[in-house]
Amino acid sequence: MENVSGGLRGKPAADALDLETKETVRALRERGVIPTLAILRVGAKSEDLSYERGAMKRCAADGIEVRQVLLPENVSQAELLGRIQALNEDSTVHGILMFRPLPKTLDEQAACAAILPEKDVDGVTAGSMAAVYAGKGAGFAPCTAEAVIAMLRYYQVPLRGSRAVVVGRSLVIGKPVAMLLLAEHATVTICHSRTADLPAVTREADLVVAALGKAEFLGAAYFRAGQTVIDVGINWSETKQKLVGDVDTEAAAQTGAAVSPVPGGVGSVTTAVLASHVARAAQRRAGE
Amino acid sequence: MENVSGGLRGKPAADALDLETKETVRALRERGVIPTLAILRVGAKSEDLSYERGAMKRCAADGIEVRQVLLPENVSQAELLGRIQALNEDSTVHGILMFRPLPKTLDEQAACAAILPEKDVDGVTAGSMAAVYAGKGAGFAPCTAEAVIAMLRYYQVPLRGSRAVVVGRSLVIGKPVAMLLLAEHATVTICHSRTADLPAVTREADLVVAALGKAEFLGAAYFRAGQTVIDVGINWSETKQKLVGDVDTEAAAQTGAAVSPVPGGVGSVTTAVLASHVARAAQRRAGE
Numbered sequence: 001m002e003n004v005s006g007g008l009r010g011k012p013a014a015d016a017l018d019l020e021t022k023e024t025v026r027a028l029r030e031r032g033v034i035p036t037l038a039i040l041r042v043g044a045k046s047e048d049l050s051y052e053r054g055a056m057k058r059c060a061a062d063g064i065e066v067r068q069v070l071l072p073e074n075v076s077q078a079e080l081l082g083r084i085q086a087l088n089e090d091s092t093v094h095g096i097l098m099f100r101p102l103p104k105t106l107d108e109q110a111a112c113a114a115i116l117p118e119k120d121v122d123g124v125t126a127g128s129m130a131a132v133y134a135g136k137g138a139g140f141a142p143c144t145a146e147a148v149i150a151m152l153r154y155y156q157v158p159l160r161g162s163r164a165v166v167v168g169r170s171l172v173i174g175k176p177v178a179m180l181l182l183a184e185h186a187t188v189t190i191c192h193s194r195t196a197d198l199p200a201v202t203r204e205a206d207l208v209v210a211a212l213g214k215a216e217f218l219g220a221a222y223f224r225a226g227q228t229v230i231d232v233g234i235n236w237s238e239t240k241q242k243l244v245g246d247v248d249t250e251a252a253a254q255t256g257a258a259v260s261p262v263p264g265g266v267g268s269v270t271t272a273v274l275a276s277h278v279a280r281a282a283q284r285r286a287g288e
Numbered sequence: 289m290e291n292v293s294g295g296l297r298g299k300p301a302a303d304a305l306d307l308e309t310k311e312t313v314r315a316l317r318e319r320g321v322i323p324t325l326a327i328l329r330v331g332a333k334s335e336d337l338s339y340e341r342g343a344m345k346r347c348a349a350d351g352i353e354v355r356q357v358l359l360p361e362n363v364s365q366a367e368l369l370g371r372i373q374a375l376n377e378d379s380t381v382h383g384i385l386m387f388r389p390l391p392k393t394l395d396e397q398a399a400c401a402a403i404l405p406e407k408d409v410d411g412v413t414a415g416s417m418a419a420v421y422a423g424k425g426a427g428f429a430p431c432t433a434e435a436v437i438a439m440l441r442y443y444q445v446p447l448r449g450s451r452a453v454v455v456g457r458s459l460v461i462g463k464p465v466a467m468l469l470l471a472e473h474a475t476v477t478i479c480h481s482r483t484a485d486l487p488a489v490t491r492e493a494d495l496v497v498a499a500l501g502k503a504e505f506l507g508a509a510y511f512r513a514g515q516t517v518i519d520v521g522i523n524w525s526e527t528k529q530k531l532v533g534d535v536d537t538e539a540a541a542q543t544g545a546a547v548s549p550v551p552g553g554v555g556s557v558t559t560a561v562l563a564s565h566v567a568r569a570a571q572r573r574a575g576e
Contacts, residue, residue, distance in 0.1 A: 130414035133421040
């Protein structure tokens with residue numbers, strides 16, 4: 001843990017997680033297992049390419065092999081499902097990351113359901129969702145949701161008995177973060193676009209997780225001194241011509257809250273979580 | 289909707305739900321489909337017997353056939369799974385209700401997982417859990433959790449934008465109720481044994497759902513005028529020698545909150561929800 005006066009940066013939390021992953025990978029490689037992630041990308045959206053680069057760099061650093069399966073944007077559903085099936089059956093592949101959203105011509109739900117649950121390192125199958133919801137069973141949470149918890153753990157933010165407010169209820173972040181915080185024994189409130197007097201609700205919290213997807217939406221009125229704020233938003237600001245979070249970071253910091261920056265916050269931890277999931281998936285299989 | 293000054297009784301809500309179920313059953317029977325529930329009971333615990341009697345009476349009134357599968361307490365896991373398999377394969381059975389907890393000698397999780405998701409009318413499979421969590425997809429919520437929503441709907445309690453506090457985080461009630469309330473656009477807080485200053489949290493709410501399983505634990509300090517309180521607890525009070533809820537009903541009512549009684553509250557709605565699930569499961573199959 002480091003001094004948080006400069007905001008809650010993601011890199012040290014990612015580095016700490018990487019240390020564990022490297023150790024797991026080392027032990028697996030000694031037994032002849034090469035942890036391998038398959039990245040399945042349809043088309044070539046710039047966000048996907050950017051995340052892919054980060055994931056490949058992280059995996060390389062951690063000793064995890066990456067296999068890219070690149071499909072054209074006009075790929076058929078049958079071809080996509082065939083590729084997923086092949087990755088499911090390939091015993092040298094331990095994790096599958098499929099970029100979403102898929103092009104509208106494809107049935108994304110069916111594609112997610114086709115992924116073998118034990119290779120579902122980004123928590124998109126019903127089995128993973130049920131495990132996150134139930135707080136037990138094999139399955140992985142979506143990487144970004146778990147990256148929030150990794151940040152809080154690294155910065156030793158007390159969660160048991162604390163009041164956590166999650167703003168956003170998506171299946172990728174809001175809901176899984178809420179469930180993971182509940183498993184850590186926080187008292188969890190889930191807010192969304194229909195929440196009345198949102199600033200009053202967020203000010204009550206010890207911890208605020210912002211995942212609503214609106215550029216710098218949460219200003220000074222939403223925060224108070226002593227709070228921890230994890231900003232999961234990644235939005236392009238036309239006015240500032242740069243990436244910004246869901247929190248107006250400067251305004252929030254002036255209230256005395258400790259805020260994670262964007263970029264450089266939780267986003268930096270996501271690929272470290274992905275790598276750790278691949279290592280754990282390989283470990284589980286090797287343990288059989 | 290009726291006057292709520294006498295507390296939020298379950299019977300009228302159950303009766304309203306029954307009207308819909310009867311209509312669905314009538315239409316199915318006209319097409320030659322007889323909606324059928326299989327009740328799978330291991331042993332003969334008094335709570336199971338009592339619920340079973342209620343369920344059978346309700347189903348009979350609604351035109352739903354019930355088939356009982358009664359197994360001795362020392363039944364083997366293989367025999368139990370074989371019976372579940374047979375019910376899965378029997379096309380005349382639309383819903384399966386298995387009493388839990390099972391005796392400790394049995395693997396309850398494996399038994400739940402063996403139930404065919406489309407016949408899982410009490411929401412015990414991973415598929416149902418994922419559907420409740422995701423707020424979409426085929427699957428049923430646990431009957432008691434949905435009975436809470438049926439009560440709120442019947443009494444026209446406004447949920448959108450309201451603040452709901454759920455006390456308890458079990459998979460049978462707390463978590464699914466929280467997810468169902470979220471789908472109704474309430475701002476939802478989930479509390480539990482580790483929550484700090486619980487009375488302060490519940491007093492903030494417009495709606496409190498009590499599902500902690502402690503006899504008359506929530507007294508006057510937890511409530512305020514204008515609140516709706518749904519008491520899901522069913523506990524045997526040694527002092528009073530009768531069934532009581534998680535709420536001290538008299539004390540709560542004196543604060544001006546509208547409280548559902550125990551017995552006669554949400555418990556009266558559960559079997560109506562069960563019957564409605566069986567009718568809907570039969571309808572879905574017939575619609576294929």
